[in-house]
Amino acid sequence: MGFRRSPEEVAAVQATLADVEFVGGESLSVDFLTRPETIRDILPAELDPGAEPRITVQVSRWRSNCVGDFAASAVYVSASHDGVAGDYVLTMFMDNDVPMLFGRDLYGEPKKIGTSTLWRNDGHMTGVLERRGTPLVRIEADLGPDRGPTEVVGRNFNVKYALEPGAQALAGPPTLMMAEFAQRTTVVRKGPATLELGGTVHDPLDSLEVVELRDAVYVETGMKATCVPLGPMDADAFLPLALGRSDHWPALSTARLPV
Template sequence: MARVRYGPRSEAEIQAAKAGGGKLPDIWSTGVVAVWETDPDVVAQVLPPPLKPGERPLVRVNISRVDLFGHPLGAGSVAVSARHDGVEGWYPLVMPMTTERALIGGREVFGEPKKLGDVTVERVGDVVMAKLARHGIAFVEVAGAVSGALPLPGVTEKTDFYFKFLPAVDGDGFDGDPVLVRCTRHERVRKLEAMTGSVVLRESAYDPVADLTVRRLVEITIGEKTSDQSGQVVERVSAQALLPYIHQRYDDVQQILDAPHREA
């Protein structure tokens, strides 16, 4: 009888898949990174406990394109500075991805807040335009011109924090205790350039990053990078404390009611 591909794999096949996943070649991306200072209260409001605001009220946007074994991938992230147990890092609020495969692994394994979206990085000469878009709205746009090469940093360790959870089957709370995941990346850079430009945040009911007001632009860079990734559960968290924040993960139509207040 012909083998049914949805059928069970053998133990040898399972182990071979695990071993193969650990031997991937370096995957290099070309990406734009913009960092700015926002209001301290804004950062404090979006951080679920036990995360605390970082040393500075920073927001970081990463907009990258990747040639993933001949298949183009757009990957983005909007994150705020955060701290846990003395470790400084970033708490991503939304991570648009252009393919389902890139989305699923990060959400299911690490708890990353990935969503399908449009991610573009375009460069013509020294002019660069990078965008994150969903539901027809380019809610983040970074535009500018390359102003010169920067020294290459050594291997840099970077930390992101995620909350991994499953909403309950009956719609009330979670199935099991949510956990806080600390993800560590060791990043290598082979090309890095400074940019002069601007960050535009557009209003979106589903991706309300416009609330992360640009008070002072710290830097914009464009570079070619690769990194590894490992994660660990560092704490089981209070379900009741996390519940008010889970709308961050989903396209909640009620966020339409959260539009910024405007004076009459």
């Protein structure tokens, strides 16, 4: 092993990343409806809003064949592209840098570092996301009986891009990506939930208005992941959304200029 991978090591990396699998997953999620104008504002122009103005908040933990064990949280926005329904990933939080770099570099997922925790007490489930000491998500759910195994295919839309130094523009057109997840779910439990969304200038989850809250869903699941590019996007139009995926750099200044 070294900083220059051997041909055998390159082949091993490529084989691993061509057969990505996440296993032993536990996920607590809750959907809510917000205002249609909110959905349009946070979606890239190349994506259409979904059938209803739905946002999904999820807290989960996983094992994998490529990035080790990790805990994660995410916010998804119902969307479609050329008639194919899926979810646009608004923001994601990983508990370490390995899954963060994997998703960001390969799939274009908008990942940051955050602490995600799941607790279960019989039929009651709690999911919490914190970042830099600020609570951003808290889901409380009272779960009903197991509804049995299912198999589904989930689709996520992401964007791969690079910023020019100084963030005056993107370094070329961004690429719209679609990830597919073939899920084999062994346990499904649903029940009434409460949802608290916090926020900071860097992570304004509290700006997402909850108009109608739905039941929570808890699953135990595994999934195979694949991802393909869908095409180039308008760089100028996406720049404000690209900057919204990062922390707000002006608020992170610790320097004092001489007077």
